[in-house]
Amino acid sequence: MQKLITVVKYSLSFALVAGPSLLMAQSVESSSSTASAASEVDRGDSSLGAARLEEVVVTAQRRGEDLQSVPISISAVTASMADAMGIEGIQDVAIAAPAVNFGTTASGSNIRIRGVGASGSATDESANAIYIDGVYQSAAPALALPLNNIERIEVLKGPQGTLFGRNSTGGVIQVITRDPPEDPTLNLSVGYGNYETLETQAYMGSGITDELSVDLAIYSSDQNEGWGENLATGEDVYDGSSFSGRSKLLWMPGSRTKVTLAASYIDMDPLGSQGGNIFPGQRTVSAGGVAGSTYPGFFNIDHNSSDRKTVEQNQYSAKIEHDLDWAQLVSITSYSNTDFDFDWDNDGGRAFIAALEVFNSVEAITQELQLLSSDSSSIQWAAGLFYLNGVNSLDPLLVRGLSQGSPTASTELVSESDTDSYAVYGQATAPVFTDTNLTIGLRYTEDDRSLDSTVTTPTGLVLQVDDSENDTKLTWRLSLDHQLTVDHMVYASFDRGFKSGFYNTTDPFQSPIEPQVIDAYELGFKSELFDNRLRLNAAAFYYDYQDMQVRTGTPTGGVEILNAASSTITGVDIELVANPVQNLTLQGALSYLDADYDKFLNAPFFEPNPGGGQVQTFGDASGNDIVQVSDWAASLAGNYEIPINYGSIRLSSAVYYNSGYALDVQNRIEQGDYTLFNMSMAWVSPSDALEIRAWGRNLLDTHYRSTANSSALADIYFPGAPRTYGVTVSLRLL
Incomplete structure (x- = not known):
C-alpha cells in the first residue's frame, strides 16, 4: 500500500506541473457557499477556469443516452482516454475500470466483472459478453484483441440479462469503432520500444459519394525479443506479433436508412499465453531418466518443447437501421471463423510427460432484430429476437506422452460441439411519478447443444461419444430510478442473468456443464457537482451466484470444468471524473469485493510432491476466496496539457x-498485492498534425501473475507484461 501511495503522489505531481493542486476543489470546500464558489468559476476566475465535463453518450440500453441518465453502473472510456492511460487492448481495460479483471490462460481469456467470470477455456464462451459494433464475440481465444480505430469502450457492470442476454452474467464490454468519415482522412503512427518492438497503425477513410463512405484501419505489432528464455531450448519466450485490419462501408440510401458493412481480420501470436512457468520452490515431474525442472526465473521457462500459439479470425457483419417514424428497426447479421492452434508442454518441465497439440476452430453465425421506440415516445421501449449458431471443434487435439516407455505415443481426440441459441426479449421504461421511472425487462432463451466426439487411444482403441442437451432460461431486469435534481439521480435494480451451459470438448466423457445463474441487487447514485466539473457515480450490490462454472486440473494434467455449487458476492464501485483546473482532467475508480464460495464440497486440491509434480486430493473449499477476485482494486489517471510557444505538451499517467x-x-x-504505473509525455504541433510521444507502461517493473492452472503435473502460471517503454510518432496528414 505504501508503494501505491508513493506512485499516486508521483502521478499527481507530474500531472499538475503547471497548475495548483486541485485548487478548485479546495476552494469550494473552504468556501462558505458552494453557490458562491460556482459563480466564481462561471465568471471565469483564472485560477478556477476549468472546462465543464463533456456529456458522455452510451448505448447501454440499445439507444444513445447520456451516461448520467442510465440506471446502470457503467465505465465509459473514450479513444483519447484509452491512449492516455496506455490501454492497448481489451486486456488493459482494468486500468480504467478496476471492477474488471482480465486473466490470460493457455487456451483463452477469462474476463471477470465484479468477480463474475467463466472457465477461460477455448471450449467455452465468456461469461461477460463482448460486442464490437453490436456483434457478439463468441471465441474466447480471440478476446485479447488489440484496439484500433475505437470511438469508445463501454463496460456495463452487473448482469445484462435482457437487452444483452448472451452470456452476460457479470456484465458487458462494448467496443464501438468510428464510422467512416465524409472528408478524406489519413492518420499514421509508428512506434518503437524495448524488446525490439515495432508498432504501426494507419487509419484512412473518405466519402466516395454523398451517400457512400468507406474506411480502413490497420494495426501491426512485432515484438522480436522475448520477455524471457526457454532454458531447455535456448529460444525466446513471450515474444510474438499481431496484425489486424478492419474496414467499414457506410451507405445512406435515404434520410431514413443507414447500412453499415464491416469486415475484420486478426492474425496473432499472443504474447501473454505462451509458455507457463512453475512457482518458486516447486519441481516438475521426473520421467524416463530425466529429472524434473525447478523454478527458472519469473519470465523464463524450462520446457523440452516449444510453446507456440496462433489465432486467426475472419469476421463479417451487416447492420441495417431504418426509421419507421414510430420506431427504429435494426438488423445485425454476422459471421465469424476463428482458428486457434497451439503446442504446449503441459507438464511444465524437461521430462516428456504430456505435450498438447491443439487445432481448435470456432465458427459463429448471429442474427439479431431490434425494434426501438422513437425518442419522442413517452414510454421508451425495446424488443428483439436473437439467434446464434456456434460450432466449437477440435480437429484434432493430440496428447503426446509416455506409454510403455515410448515417448511418441499419443491420444487423438476429434470433437465438435454445436449450439443453437434462440432468444426473444423486451424492455420498457415508463414514468410512474414526477422524475421517477420504472424499467421492466424480460428475456426468454433456449439453447440446443450437441456433442460428437471420437477418441483414439495409443493402443488403437476407438471410443465414441454422442450427446445432446436443451436448456431454457427466463431472465429479467427490474429497476426504479428517481431524478433528485437535474444533476443527481438514484436508482435501485434487481436483475437475473445466466451463462449458458456447454460441453468440455477436451474431455467428452465429462458430464455437460450446467448454466450458471446470478441474481443481482444494486443501489446506485449518479451525480455531477460544481457546475458539471466533477462527476461522481457509486453503486453497492449483492449477488446470489448459483452453479458457478469453475476450471480446475485433472490427475493427468488435463482440464476439468465443474459447477461449483454457490457463492455470494457483495461490493461497492465508485468512479469520478474531474476538471479541477484548466487543461487538467483527473479520473479515479475504486472497486471493493467480498467474494467467497458459499458451498464447494469435494473441490479438487493439489499438494506439491517433493519428488516432483503434485498429489491430488479433494477438500472443502466452502468459505474460500473465489479464484482471480481481488478485495480491492483502484486506479487514478491524470491528463494535463501545457500550451507552449510552438504547440503544446501533453502529460498523462495512470496508476x-x-x-x-x-x-x-x-x-x-496466490498473487499478492501489486501496483502498475503508466506514463507518457507528448509534444503536439500547433495544427495537431504531428505528435511525438514518449511512453512507458508498468514503469515500476512489477512482476505479477495473471492466472495459474493447477493440476497433478504442476502449478503453472502466466505472467503479466514487464516494464515496456518507447517512442511513437503520429501524423495526421488529412
Missing part, C-alpha cells in the same frame, strides 16, 4: 492497484 487474489480454489497459491 492501478490490486490487493491480490487467489489463483486456485484451494487458496494455496
